[in-house]
Amino acid sequence: MVDTLIAKRHLMANKKQTLVAMLGVTFGIAMFILMISFMIGVNQFMENTMLSSTPDIHIYNDIKTDYSVSIAGDYFKDKNLLVSVRHPKPKQVNLNIKNASGILNNLRQDPTITRVSPFLSTQVFYNYGPVQINGYINGVNIIDESKIFDLRSKMTIGQPEDLLNTDKGIIMGRGLANKLNLGIGDMVTLTTPAGTSMSFRVVGIFAIGIGTIDDTRSYINLANVQQLMGKDRSYITDINIKLVDNKLAPSKAGELYKKYNYKSDDWQTANSSVMASNIVRDVLTYVVSITLLTVAGFGIYNIMNMTIKNKMKDIAILKAQGFSGHDIVRIFLSQSLFIGFFGALMGEVLGFLLSYALSRVPFPHNDFISLKYFPVIFNPAHYLFGLVFGVVTPFIAGLMPSIRASRIDPVVILRG
């Protein structure tokens, strides 16, 4: 094709200019690839982290004290009086889930639910020597709980089953164990808000990677906590649920709330701030990438305009020799597309190299986040998108100058 031959010559005749235009696209696409790989990597890391600490659905008994009924009403009920109690104190409530075994049986038969873990959570003081640290314990059936959160992979010392093999064992968060300077086999005394206390032997240490959990939480057998709190064997406060498909959690949570009338949080609602920041990161990625590509597009637009200005005589002579307006558009638009395509291709390579390099950079050590390297993901779809973007931008940028070139009146130029 003679049009492409001419386009090629124009590009080759001005290698430096061609390269500069290409580099504009290259950096645009490279930054797009780097940013989206990193941002999506962060998003995925955040999602994984929160799923490792948040169940798909969490059912619990939220504190809601009914102030509308007062004993004063009962006392004065015979009198023809309007009774108003100002600023009543809350009455004592049990935060447990009533009819727990019935609900649990029900949940275990639900085909959309893969695992159910009932537990009893309470605040405690950890006492070791003179040190007292505030935290809380989850009394669990450790087999169920470790299936939901994959505790096995998060144990730094010991195994979840060790809890079953020890009388009054405790699995502690790493941060908590470090603060108390506790190791395997050490005894720690727990004191409840009600004042009861009991000693437990450390059998394992876990690290989920979220400071607020690792610094405060421990696992004990459900029966031990019931015993510590002086409650019967059916007393539980929370149920964690793992679903077959966690995307269905919000609707399922609503359904469970209606059915049992206990507060049901799905993981997305419980982590709405994390979900929101994911969206912010996504938007940021696209805004920055589009800005970079727009800048690259303007670069191409400028260079095409300059090229066309320099080639006015050539355009006139080509038209005189029988090249049509379409030919002229093709000649210049194909230059623009060539710049875009190869610029984008180089950008993909550069973007991959930068992303790879970033994925090997150690993440600064942090007590709250367990992350060895910067989280980067490599998704072919991003690269495809980058290539499409890298061709569409120069096409748009090159279209106007090319059309203008095709409209040049050769007579004006040939007559001088």
Place this chain on the structure above:
Amino acid sequence: MSVALKVENVNKYFHEPEEFHVLSDISFSVNKGEFVPVIGKSGCGKSTLLYLLSTLDTDYKGKIFINDQLLTGESQNNLARFRNENIGFVFQFHFLLPEFTVLENVMLPALKLGKLSRKEIEEQAIDKLRQLQMDAFAHKLSSRLSGGQQQRVAIARALINDPTIIMADEPTGNLDSINTGIVFDIFKNLAHEKGITILTVTHDLDFAKSADRVIEMADGRIKDS
């Protein structure tokens, strides 16, 4: 003798900067194989006429026929194709494409026409260059040649598609007398031996004197001679 070019009542106006009647009631015809210089003072409209005939300028009233085909009112794309096939151009400023070699410059219009294979076109281009004694420069970049050499390459390029008519705008305007003589001889040869019609705008009266016929223009009209 058959008619190569016929012009009927052509009128042209310039609208900018002010209304101006450049060409009025131009009618004439040129036969095949005729070598016809168009002369006249600056501003008499001879170049304007040439660009109308070349189909590059379509803003006029009247009718223009080339090879008995009415070109007035054709679309730009059709005109481009027609120029490619039937009209060769030679300009005052040689207008070769600087990024291409001499040979490629000559080949481009034929590559655009696309009737022959690349190899055949190359052979033809070499042949045309040989006719103009420029074949030795075939693989040089066109920007390395002297003015006279470039003009000869431009003529070879005008010939590549075997046009019926060659239109030239001051082809010798930038050349010394030796090169002017060479170009003049080439044109005469082409007209008389190959039967190509040649219409050339020129200031050069020597050039005009020995031609078959001269069209002289003044104030937008053809002078009767």
